[in-house]
Amino acid sequence: MRRATLDQVEHLVVETVEPLPLGPGEVRVAVEACGICGSDLHMYKGRHPVLRPPLVMGHEFVGRVVDRAPDVPPEAEGRRVVAIAGRGCGTCAACRSGAFNRCASLKVIGGHIPGGLAEFVTLPWDQFVPVPDAWPAETAALVEVAAVGVHTAERYGSVAGRDALVLGAGPIGLVLIRVLKALGAGRVAAADVNPFRRRMAHASGADMVYDLSHPEAEAMFRSVWPEGVDAVFDCAGRPETVVRGLELSARGGTVVLTAIFEEDARIPMTVLQRGERRLVGVQMYHREDFDRVIALIESGRLDLSGLVTHQFSLEETPAAFRLLATPGAEAVKVLVRPGG
Numbered sequence: 538m539r540r541a542t543l544d545q546v547e548h549l550v551v552e553t554v555e556p557l558p559l560g561p562g563e564v565r566v567a568v569e570a571c572g573i574c575g576s577d578l579h580m581y582k583g584r585h586p587v588l589r590p591p592l593v594m595g596h597e598f599v600g601r602v603v604d605r606a607p608d609v610p611p612e613a614e615g616r617r618v619v620a621i622a623g624r625g626c627g628t629c630a631a632c633r634s635g636a637f638n639r640c641a642s643l644k645v646i647g648g649h650i651p652g653g654l655a656e657f658v659t660l661p662w663d664q665f666v667p668v669p670d671a672w673p674a675e676t677a678a679l680v681e682v683a684a685v686g687v688h689t690a691e692r693y694g695s696v697a698g699r700d701a702l703v704l705g706a707g708p709i710g711l712v713l714i715r716v717l718k719a720l721g722a723g724r725v726a727a728a729d730v731n732p733f734r735r736r737m738a739h740a741s742g743a744d745m746v747y748d749l750s751h752p753e754a755e756a757m758f759r760s761v762w763p764e765g766v767d768a769v770f771d772c773a774g775r776p777e778t779v780v781r782g783l784e785l786s787a788r789g790g791t792v793v794l795t796a797i798f799e800e801d802a803r804i805p806m807t808v809l810q811r812g813e814r815r816l817v818g819v820q821m822y823h824r825e826d827f828d829r830v831i832a833l834i835e836s837g838r839l840d841l842s843g844l845v846t847h848q849f850s851l852e853e854t855p856a857a858f859r860l861l862a863t864p865g866a867e868a869v870k871v872l873v874r875p876g877g
């Protein structure tokens with residue numbers, strides 16, 4: 538099979554290898570499409586907090602089961618699936634409670650385990666969630682991203698009727714805006730310094746869009762929310778955004794951190810302590826978050842269309858990463874199509 542391997546920082550090779558043999562409980566999935574995630578870009582640039590090349594990246598994929606181990610139920614055969622991108626040890630307290638995402642030995646697909654930037658992946662059947670055949674690949678490949686969005690909203694609590702501020706309108710921020718609206722949030726504001734991303738935020742349903750690097754932006758924000766917003770979501774992951782998020786959150790409010798941070802932030806502890814604010818982390822999701830995303834899409838409340846801006850063949854994977862690594866590129870979600 539063909540696969541794209543990150544053999545060193547900012548260097549991908551598309552090579553031919555033997556597919557992994559099927560172990561007990563495993564299926565082989567032919568990959569139809571695989572999204573490139575912000576975390577893949579961190580790995581590509583050698584700036585991921587944990588993962589370093591060599592790696593076969595890609596965890597936002599949709600594909601079809603083409604082979605299964607004898608102990609996998611026959612109904613797995615031919616199913617169209619998306620992957621749950623993390624796998625816990627299965628025995629620690631977090632894993633036993635169903636929160637594999639909090640496992641201290643969490644392994645991620647497209648990181649510790651070879652991922653979807655390949656013609657085939659071989660993984661345990663319980664690592665997959667079936668999705669309808671009728672959905673376009675552009676929607677199905679974003680289910681995993683939307684699961685992060687649903688989990689993010691849940692880490693805040695109930696967003697129904699609540700106003701929210703989303704900092705950073707990259708793929709996860711844009712999907713989160715749509716998820717918040719689907720879950721019945723009130724007014725949703727978005728902030729990004731990039732004008733293309735601000736336009737996309739507006740198109741994704743944001744009611745107000747700000748460029749917080751603009752000197753008047755904060756006054757404009759305060760004219761709507763003089764006391765701040767209760768729910769702030771950091772999808773940017775820069776030290777200055779988390780500080781800004783705390784400042785723009787209401788007293789008693791919550792700042793939820795969904796982004797990956799390449800460097801640590803200095804937190805204004807008095808803002809956190811005197812305002813009784815909360816700072817909450819997000820790591821991936823639970824299986825149930827996928828069920829909620831699928832139900833939201835099927836009910837018509839969540840629409841993930843229009844977010845895929847570019848598509849490449851597997852052979853063109855290096856070009857796909859070069860595009861995303863270009864500052865100011867007008868790209869949101871980029872798909873690689875190993876299945877043609």
Ligand SMILES: [Zn+2]
Pocket residue numbers: 574575576596597682
């Ligand atoms: Zn991702």
Ligand SMILES: [Zn+2]
Pocket residue numbers: 625626627628629630631632637640641642
């Ligand atoms: Zn564990």
